[in-house]
Amino acid sequence: xxxxxxxxxxxxxxxxxxxxxxxxxxxxxxxxxxxxxxxxxxxxxxxxxxxxxxxxxxxxxxxxxxxxxxxxxxxxxxxxxxxxxxxxxxxxxxxxxxxxxxxxxxxxxxxxxxxxxxxxxxxxxxxxxxxxxxxxxxxxxxxxxxxxxxxxxxxxxxxxxxxxxxxxxxxxxxxxxxxxxxxxxxxxxxxxxxxxxxxxxxxxxxxxxxxxxxxxxxxxxxxxxxxxxxxxxxxxxxxxxxxxxxxxxxxxxxxxxxxxxx
Numbered sequence: 001x002x003x004x005x006x007x008x009x010x011x012x013x014x015x016x017x018x019x020x021x022x023x024x025x026x027x028x029x030x031x032x033x034x035x036x037x038x039x040x041x042x043x044x045x046x047x048x049x050x051x052x053x054x055x056x057x058x059x060x061x062x063x064x065x066x067x068x069x070x071x072x073x074x075x076x077x078x079x080x081x082x083x084x085x086x087x088x089x090x091x092x093x094x095x096x097x098x099x100x101x102x103x104x105x106x107x108x109x110x111x112x113x114x115x116x117x118x119x120x121x122x123x124x125x126x127x128x129x130x131x132x133x134x135x136x137x138x139x140x141x142x143x144x145x146x147x148x149x150x151x152x153x154x155x156x157x158x159x160x161x162x163x164x165x166x167x168x169x170x171x172x173x174x175x176x177x178x179x180x181x182x183x184x185x186x187x188x189x190x191x192x193x194x195x196x197x198x199x200x201x202x203x204x205x206x207x208x209x210x211x212x213x214x215x216x217x218x219x220x221x222x223x224x225x226x227x228x229x230x231x232x233x234x235x236x237x238x239x240x241x242x243x244x245x246x247x248x249x250x251x252x253x254x255x256x257x258x259x260x261x262x
Contacts, residue, residue: 013039015046024053024232026175026257050231057180057209163213163220166238171256174236178210178225185213186222186241193224195245200237200253202226209234213241221251233258 022028023036040046071079161183166174187193193211198204202224210225216238224237234256240249 013043013046015040015043015049017049020046020049021053024050025179026172026234030172047231054227054231057207060180161212163215164223166214166216166223168217168252171236171254174214174223175225175234175256178212178214178223179234181210181212182208183212185211187211187243192244196222196239196243196248197224197226197237199243199246199248200224200239200250201248202235202237203229205229206235214238216251219251228255228258230258 019036020040023033023040026033028036040050070076163185164174164177166177184190184193187196193208197206197208206226206228208224208226210223212223214221214223216223220241221238222241222243224239226235226237227233228235236252236254236256237250238252240251243249
């Protein structure tokens with residue numbers, strides 16, 4: 001069974017959602033992860049949490065480029081009125097030149113803060129949906145025992161950071177350092193990334209979990225991390241910076257993680 005604050009440690013249930021999230025992200029030590037996988041594989045509720053994490057990660061990536069929703073007209077009108085009132089009150093009491101309040105600038109700031117607030121609410125809802133959907137007595141599942149639909153949230157993009165140093169003997173650090181990281185680096189644009197994926201035979205329905213510049217054993221490369229269709233298993237594709245449509249430029253291609261027996 002699972003819980004949001006399970007008292008059990010890595011050696012046995014009840015599994016906490018935090019522990020399962022670390023397991024899903026590849027953040028546990030290899031020996032610990034191996035022991036936990038062996039037990040989680042026998043726990044249907046823990047499996048449901050992992051499937052929910054897979055779905056949420058994919059949804060966050062897909063919606064990362066979605067534009068923020070506009071502020072409802074009612075609240076926009078009230079804010080504009082409040083700003084105008086403030087401008088009038090300042091001009092009435094000022095002895096010299098009254099400060100100018102730009103309505104256009106105020107609207108821009110207003111929309112930015114509204115988008116940030118909406119993003120935080122959506123992300124929190126996505127995390128809550130995972131626990132609610134699978135914990136005993138806290139949600140509804142399908143007839144086949146599947147997980148109720150999760151609520152997706154937005155995902156940002158990173159760029160301009162130093163390449164992640166990766167060793168061939170430590171793929172766990174590659175997973176934890178790349179998951180949910182979106183830095184196109186040498187690819188320059190999404191079209192080049194898509195062409196490189198296709199050149200390396202990555203299925204069109206495989207979701208890009210992360211992409212970033214790395215050094216593999218000291219050699220500059222790009223790492224593309226995708227789903228494989230199996231629970232908690234990822235494909236790690238290291239390519240030269242020249243990879244593009246028709247030019248796979250593969251350096252290393254391997255799978256990491258997964259549930260034993262699946």
